[in-house]
Amino acid sequence: MARRLKALALTAPLHDLDARKRLLDGAGLAVYAMAELALHAIDLVTVAMDFDRGASHDQVLRRLTPLVAAQAPARPAAEHERVARWVLDNLINVGSVDRGFDAVYGTYHPDGRYERRRFDFKLLVELADPAGEIYLRATDEAVTVLVGALDTDVTSAQVAAEVTLDNLIRRGRLSDARTAAEAARYRTVQYAEQLRRSLEGTRRDVLSVDWLHTLPALVDEALSHVEARYRHENAILTHIRRYRDSAEDPAHKRAAADLVTIVADCVRRHTQLQARLQEAFAVFRAEQDRQQFAAPAAGGGTGVDLYTQLLAPTLARPVGEAGRVTAAFFPGAVGVRPPRAPRLADLVDALLRPPAERDSLGAPVPEAELVAWEEPPRFGDDAWTLALGLLDEIDPDAPRRLSGLLTAARRRAADEAVALEAAELLVLLALHAVSPRLAALVAAGTSTGDATESGDAAGPRSGEQVLLAVDDGTALDDPEFAGADLLVGHVVVTGRPSPARDDEPASAGGEATSGPASDDGIATAAAARAVPGHGHRAAGGTTPTDLVGAR
Amino acid sequence: MNPSTDVDTSTIGTDDTDDTDFLDLTPPATTSRNADDDGEAAGAGDGADTPARPSGGRSVEGTVRDAAELVAFGLRPRLVPARDAHYRDLVRRYLHESGFAELTHAVADGLGIVVLDVSDRAGLVAGGTGESAFTVRISDYARRGGGEHRAADRMLHALAQLAIAALAFPRPADLTDESYVGRVSVDGVDAFVREAARLLDARVSSADPTVAGALADHAAWHAGGSAVDEPRLEAAWRLYARRPATGTTRDSRRLAGSTTGIIARAMGFLVESGCLAQVGDEGGGTFRTTPRYQVQVRELAADAAMEELLALGVVTVADPDGGLRVVPSEPDLLDAGAPGSARVTEAPEAQEHDDV
Numbered sequence: 001m002a003r004r005l006k007a008l009a010l011t012a013p014l015h016d017l018d019a020r021k022r023l024l025d026g027a028g029l030a031v032y033a034m035a036e037l038a039l040h041a042i043d044l045v046t047v048a049m050d051f052d053r054g055a056s057h058d059q060v061l062r063r064l065t066p067l068v069a070a071q072a073p074a075r076p077a078a079e080h081e082r083v084a085r086w087v088l089d090n091l092i093n094v095g096s097v098d099r100g101f102d103a104v105y106g107t108y109h110p111d112g113r114y115e116r117r118r119f120d121f122k123l124l125v126e127l128a129d130p131a132g133e134i135y136l137r138a139t140d141e142a143v144t145v146l147v148g149a150l151d152t153d154v155t156s157a158q159v160a161a162e163v164t165l166d167n168l169i170r171r172g173r174l175s176d177a178r179t180a181a182e183a184a185r186y187r188t189v190q191y192a193e194q195l196r197r198s199l200e201g202t203r204r205d206v207l208s209v210d211w212l213h214t215l216p217a218l219v220d221e222a223l224s225h226v227e228a229r230y231r232h233e234n235a236i237l238t239h240i241r242r243y244r245d246s247a248e249d250p251a252h253k254r255a256a257a258d259l260v261t262i263v264a265d266c267v268r269r270h271t272q273l274q275a276r277l278q279e280a281f282a283v284f285r286a287e288q289d290r291q292q293f294a295a296p297a298a299g300g301g302t303g304v305d306l307y308t309q310l311l312a313p314t315l316a317r318p319v320g321e322a323g324r325v326t327a328a329f330f331p332g333a334v335g336v337r338p339p340r341a342p343r344l345a346d347l348v349d350a351l352l353r354p355p356a357e358r359d360s361l362g363a364p365v366p367e368a369e370l371v372a373w374e375e376p377p378r379f380g381d382d383a384w385t386l387a388l389g390l391l392d393e394i395d396p397d398a399p400r401r402l403s404g405l406l407t408a409a410r411r412r413a414a415d416e417a418v419a420l421e422a423a424e425l426l427v428l429l430a431l432h433a434v435s436p437r438l439a440a441l442v443a444a445g446t447s448t449g450d451a452t453e454s455g456d457a458a459g460p461r462s463g464e465q466v467l468l469a470v471d472d473g474t475a476l477d478d479p480e481f482a483g484a485d486l487l488v489g490h491v492v493v494t495g496r497p498s499p500a501r502d503d504e505p506a507s508a509g510g511e512a513t514s515g516p517a518s519d520d521g522i523a524t525a526a527a528a529r530a531v532p533g534h535g536h537r538a539a540g541g542t543t544p545t546d547l548v549g550a551r
Numbered sequence: 552m553n554p555s556t557d558v559d560t561s562t563i564g565t566d567d568t569d570d571t572d573f574l575d576l577t578p579p580a581t582t583s584r585n586a587d588d589d590g591e592a593a594g595a596g597d598g599a600d601t602p603a604r605p606s607g608g609r610s611v612e613g614t615v616r617d618a619a620e621l622v623a624f625g626l627r628p629r630l631v632p633a634r635d636a637h638y639r640d641l642v643r644r645y646l647h648e649s650g651f652a653e654l655t656h657a658v659a660d661g662l663g664i665v666v667l668d669v670s671d672r673a674g675l676v677a678g679g680t681g682e683s684a685f686t687v688r689i690s691d692y693a694r695r696g697g698g699e700h701r702a703a704d705r706m707l708h709a710l711a712q713l714a715i716a717a718l719a720f721p722r723p724a725d726l727t728d729e730s731y732v733g734r735v736s737v738d739g740v741d742a743f744v745r746e747a748a749r750l751l752d753a754r755v756s757s758a759d760p761t762v763a764g765a766l767a768d769h770a771a772w773h774a775g776g777s778a779v780d781e782p783r784l785e786a787a788w789r790l791y792a793r794r795p796a797t798g799t800t801r802d803s804r805r806l807a808g809s810t811t812g813i814i815a816r817a818m819g820f821l822v823e824s825g826c827l828a829q830v831g832d833e834g835g836g837t838f839r840t841t842p843r844y845q846v847q848v849r850e851l852a853a854d855a856a857m858e859e860l861l862a863l864g865v866v867t868v869a870d871p872d873g874g875l876r877v878v879p880s881e882p883d884l885l886d887a888g889a890p891g892s893a894r895v896t897e898a899p900e901a902q903e904h905d906d907v
Contacts, residue, residue, distance in 0.1 A: 332852030
C-alpha cells in the first residue's frame with residue numbers, strides 16, 4: 001500500500017501544474033497541457049542522461065519550446081519560452097527551499113495504530129559537473145514512475161489481468177481459492193457417497209434408511225451446499241478464465257489454468273450431486289411402492305430368521321441337543337446327491353497300485369548346456385558392401401556431400417531394411433572420417449608438424465589414401481538424420497610437414513564450395529574459413545554426434 | 552467323502568435319440584391334452600407307474616420317462632436349465648403342464664425325494680426325505696473322528712452349515728426374495744459365529760437370570776471344571792469358541808479340525824452340491840449363493856431344524872426385520888460381504904423365550 005501511495009505522490013506535482021496554470025498572471029496559459037509538457041521535459045532529461053552527466057537547462061528549454069509552441073502556435077514565442085521555463089522550474093520546484101516535493105502518507109501498524117509518514121522526493125535535480133557547470137538529472141523516482149511505470153497501456157485488459165493475477169498469486173489468494181474449491185469438492189464427494197449408500201440401502205430395503213428425518217436433512221444440507229458452492233465457483237470460474245485467457249506470463253497462465261480445471265471439476269461434481277439429490281426422493285417413492293406394496297413373494301410366506309431363530313438358540317444349547325438341531329438342518333441345506341457307488345474295477349486298480357515313490361532329494365537338476373553368446377553384427381553384409389562401395393566410388397578430386405551419399409545408398413539398396421542399415425552405416429563411417437584434430441588444425445591455421453608427428457604412429461602412411469569428412473557448416477536435410485551435411489572425400493597423405501596445406505584443399509572445401517579448384521592456396525583458405533564456425537566446436541571436444549545425429 | 556460328478560451322470564441314463572423322437576413326434580396341441588390325461592391318470596393311481604391310456608402321439612411311457620429325466624436332472628445339482636436345452640424344455644413343461652408336474656412329483660416321491668421347487672433359474676430343486684438313498688446325512692459327511700470327539704465334530708460340521716446359511720441370508724426377507732444373492736466368505740462365517748459366541752458369553756457372564764436362564768446352569772457346570780464330566784452338556788458355543796480358528800499343518804493346507812477348516816470344507820461341499828459358487832479367494836474363499844441353495848434352506852432345512860428346536864422346547868420370537876443389523880461403518884468383519892460392506896451384530900430387540 002505504501003508503495004502505491006508513494007508512486008501516486010510522484011504524479012502530484014504534474015497534476016499540480018495543470019491546477020495552478022490558471023493562477024499564472026498573463027491569463028490564457030490554460031491552453032497549454034502542462035502535465036504533458038512536464039512529462040516531455042522529464043523525458044528530455046532522461047534521454048540526455050548518461051552515466052555521469054545530464055542535460056543542461058538551456059538544452060532542455062531549447063527542445064521543450066517547440067513542443068510548447070506546437071500546442072498554441074498563435075501565441076508569441078516569448079510566451080512559449082516562458083511556459084517552458086515555468087514547467088521546468090516547477091519540476092525542479094525552484095521556489096522551495098530544498099527544491100523538492102513532499103507527500104504525507106500513513107501506514108497501519110499490525111496493532112491497528114495509524115502512523116503518518118512523510119515522503120520526500122525530487123523529480124529533477126541540479127548537479128554540478130567537475131567543470132562547475134550545472135546540469136539536470138531525473139531522479140530514480142521520476143524515472144521509475146513517470147517514465148517507466150506510467151508507460152503502460154492502461155486500457156489493456158491483458159495487462160490488467162496480468163496485474164490482478166500477479167496480485168492474487170502474490171497474496172496467496174489463488175491458492176486460497178484453490179484450497180477452498182478442493183475442500184468443497186471433497187465435501188461434495190462425501191455427500192455423494194452418503195447419498196449413494198442411503199439409496200443403495202433403500203433399494204435393498206426401504207425400512208433400513210430413515211427417510212423421515214435423517215435423509216431429508218442430509219438432502220437439504222447437501223442442496224444448500226451445492227447452491228452456495230455453485231454460485232461461488234461459477235464466479236471464480238468466470239473471472240479466472242478471463243485472467244487465464246489474457247495472461248501472458250506462462251507461470252501465471254498455468255496457475256490460472258490449474259485453478260480453472262479444479263473449479264470446473266468441482267462445478268461438474270456439484271451438478272452431478274444436485275441431479276442425484278433431486279432424484280433421491282423419487283427413488284425412495286419408487287422403492288417404497290415396489291417393496292411395501294408389492295405382492296408377497298410367491299411360494300414364500302415370511303422367511304425364517306436364521307440367526308435369531310436357529311443359530312443363536314442352537315449355539316446356546318448343550319452340544320448333544322445342538323447336534324440334533326444341526327443334524328436336522330444339514331441334509332436339507334446340502335441337498336441331494338446320488339450315493340457314491342465305487343466301481344469294483346477301479347477299486348481293485350486303486351488297491352493294487354504301487355505307492356508312488358518319493359525321492360527326498362527331488363528331481364535331478366539338469367546340467368545346463370551353455371553356449372557362448374555372441375553379439376550379432378550390427379550391420380548386415382549387404383549394408384557394408386553398399387556403404388563401402390559408395391565410399392570407394394568417391395572420386396579423390398570430387399568429394400561428395402553426405403546427403404548425396406545417403407540418397408545414392410537408399411536408391412541402390414535392395415530393400416527397405418538394407419536401405420536403413422546402409423544409411424546409418426554411411427553416417428557412422430562419415431562421422432568416423434571426421435577428424436576433430438585435423439579440423440582444429442585447419443581452424444587454427446597453424447603449422448601442424450608436432451601434432452601430426454605425435455599421432456603419426458597410428459595414422460596413415462605417406463601416399464596412402466584415407467577417407468576424410470569435413471563439416472563446412474551446411475546443414476543436413478534428411479528425413480532420418482540431422483546435423484551437418486559433411487563433405488566426404490578421399491585424401492592422399494603426402495608430405496608430413498603440413499597436411500592441412502597440401503592435402504586438405506584437394507579434397508574438402510575447395511571444389512565443393514568454390515567450384516573448380518583453380519588454386520590450391522585459395523581453396524585452403526576457403527576450407528579454413530569454412531571450418532571455424534563449426535570447427536571450434538569439434539576442437540572444443542564435442543562428440544561427433546553433434547555433427548550428425550539421428551533425428 | 553467326495554462324490555464325483557461322474558457318478559452323478561451314471562444315474563441318469565440320458566438317451567438323446569429318444570428325447571428327440573419325443574420332441575419331433577409331438578405337436579404342441581396334443582402335448583397339453585396328453586399331459587392332462589396323464590395328470591388324471593397319475594392322480595387316479597397312487598404311483599407313477601400307473602398305466603394311462605396310450606392315446607395321441609405320445610406314449611405314457613415317454614411322459615413318465617421325461618418326468619423321471621427331470622428328476623434325474625435335479626439330482627445333478629450343478630447343472631442349471633440355462634446350460635442344457637433339454638433340461639430347459641422339461642422345466643418349461645413342468646411349469647406349464649400340471650399333469651406333468653404331478654407325474655414328476657410322483658416319480659420323485661418314489662425315489663424318496665421331495666421336489667421343493669422347479670424354476671428356470673434353479674431347475675428342479677430336490678430334497679431328500681429321511682430314508683432316501685439320495686439324502687446326505689451328517690453321519691456320512693463327518694465320518695472321520697471317533698470316540699468322544701465324534702459327536703462334537705459332527706456338531707461343528709453341521710453347525711458350520713447352519714452358520715453359512717445364516718450369514719448368506721441374514722434377513723428373513725433374503726430367503727424369500729428370489730433375486731437375492733448372498734455373499735459369504737470362510738473368514739466371515741468364522742468371525743460371525745465367534746461374535747455370536749462372544750455375545751452369548753457376555754450374556755452368561757452378566758448373570759442376568761431372566762435372560763440367561765438355563766444357560767447359566769450349563770455354564771456353571773462348565774465353569775465348575777470337570778465336576779460333571781459329560782461333554783455333551785457343554786454349550787455348543789463354548790465348543791466352537793474353544794476350537795482354533797486356524798492352524799498350521801506340515802503341508803501348509805488348512806488344518807481340517809480348525810473352525811475355518813471346517814467351514815471351508817462345508818463351503819466346498821456346498822459348491823459341489825450346486826449351492827454356492829466361488830467368486831474369489833479373499834477372506835479365505837468368497838462364495839455367492841445360488842437360487843438352489845435359497846430354496847433348500849427356505850423350504851426344507853430351516854423348517855427341519857425349527858421342528859427339532861421346537862421338540863427341545865425352544866421357541867424364539869423373531870422380529871420381522873431379522874435379528875441382524877447391517878452396520879455400514881465397520882467393514883472389518885465381513886470385508887467380502889454384501890455391498891455396503893456389512894457388519895452383523897445382534898439386535899437388542901431379539902428376545903429369546905427359553906422354557907426348558
